[in-house]
Amino acid sequence: MDGLKSKWYIWECLIKEISISMEYIHTYLRKTRSEFQRQIGEFGHYCPVCLALQNHLVDCSETASLMYAAEYNRRYFKMCSTQHLESFLASPDQFVSPLCPRPLPEADLLPKKLTEAEVRNRFPQQIEMKGFCPVTYLDGKERYEALVHGSMEFAVEYRERLYTCETKQKQYKFLSAPEVYWDLKLPSKVPPLCEPIPLTSLPTLGYLEQVRNTPNSQMNCSISAHGCQSKLFFFLPTAFNHSSTEHIRQMYKKKLASFEENCALIPYLSSLMRADYKLPSELPVDFDFKMKKFLALRDSPKAKSANLA
Incomplete structure (x- = not known):
């Protein structure tokens, strides 16, 4: 650039050159992702190293970066970490067919996350295990104390069944190994449901009783003032x-x-x-x-x- 020009002129030239460079970078990334989708390998966005070594389904689709992606035999594979990327690059044959120990299950046998709205849209289909978290129950050695209600925020679907997990970590464990948690049997005795009941859905006497027992309620204060x-x-x-x-x-x-x-x-x-x-x-x-x-x-x-x- 001509340094004899004014600083405003140099600034405009810099902005123009940087914009052109950024456009090249964005175009390259866009084409790379598009190429990755077209040439993606047999495991899709699942880490082949986790599946081969641990029999875990680790979905990497939520990570937009291709930092842990690799190309082998004109196919792209996506790993979950630097360590697994290095393992794949060291001996890729043992993680892809025909030498891989475990192929990726069929699409209808893959678990997936569900949002709360998606679960509600599946009504009247009921949540399995009466809404108790299967991961907490099995990890707690199937004891009565391990029966904890799951949250709609951490819902999953597997084999056309719905489940709710207690936490995000429990949801991740279910998605990683659904075969372990999907077919558990509840004991004959389970804790009562703790779903909140709207006061307006109660009968008149029950509504008055509950409102009267609510501290600092308008009805409570009115009755107290009237009595005084x-x-x-x-x-x-x-x-x-x-x-x-x-x-x-x-x-x-x-x-x-x-x-x-x-x-x-x-x-x-x-x-x-x-x-x-x-x-x-x-x-x-x-x-x-x-x-x-x-x-x-x-x-x-x-x-x-x-x-x-």
């Missing part, structure tokens, strides 16, 4: 019935406000009327007014009706 303030007029409506008209609700809200004000008279007067006598000048200004109001409640028609009841 219903000493005088326990029959007064709550004034919050949404099936009533706005006029009716406003009328009873006013009655409720008056009711709460009257209920507050008892603790107020009892706090001032102690054993020690106080001069009228020592009492609050509104003491006489609230005392007369409290005594007037005794003679009200509602109070007499409550006493008769």
Whole structure:
């Protein structure tokens, strides 16, 4: 580049040259991946070294990089690690046909991951083992304590059956060796299902019971408040019935406000009327007014009706 030009000119030239180089690199990678897909070997994206040495199905398709890929006899093979790549390059004949000890199973016998949406779309097909994780159960020597529910997040399919695993690591173990875990039998006694039940699906009495037992629930607070303030007029409506008209609700809200004000008279007067006598000048200004109001409640028609009841 001409160094006598301005720095802006040099910068534009650099950007142009780098863009051309990056386009070449992207084109090369795109063609390489396309060629890899066309010339992929008999094991597809599964590591042939894992299958030959450990009888494990290790799917490398989620790794976009071709760092561990190798070419042999004009075919491409993909390994899972540097160590297995070196093993393949050292003696490729023992990992491919006809000398490989284990061929790749047929496509319908290969396990695969499922998303939660894919599992739900398979309804009404049921999950095998009642949703318990087969890997946890077998690795736990098929004991009752090893019966742990799997998660829909780690679902797998094998031989047209659905399974859920406890963790991602357990899902990987199932996918690596599905023949080991796919046909387990549950004991006659299993832990109860722990699926959450929506409160709205319960009968009316069950719904009220559950909501009442929920700490700090709106119904719990309302009932507690009503119990604390219903000493005088326990029959007064709550004034919050949404099936009533706005006029009716406003009328009873006013009655409720008056009711709460009257209920507050008892603790107020009892706090001032102690054993020690106080001069009228020592009492609050509104003491006489609230005392007369409290005594007037005794003679009200509602109070007499409550006493008769």
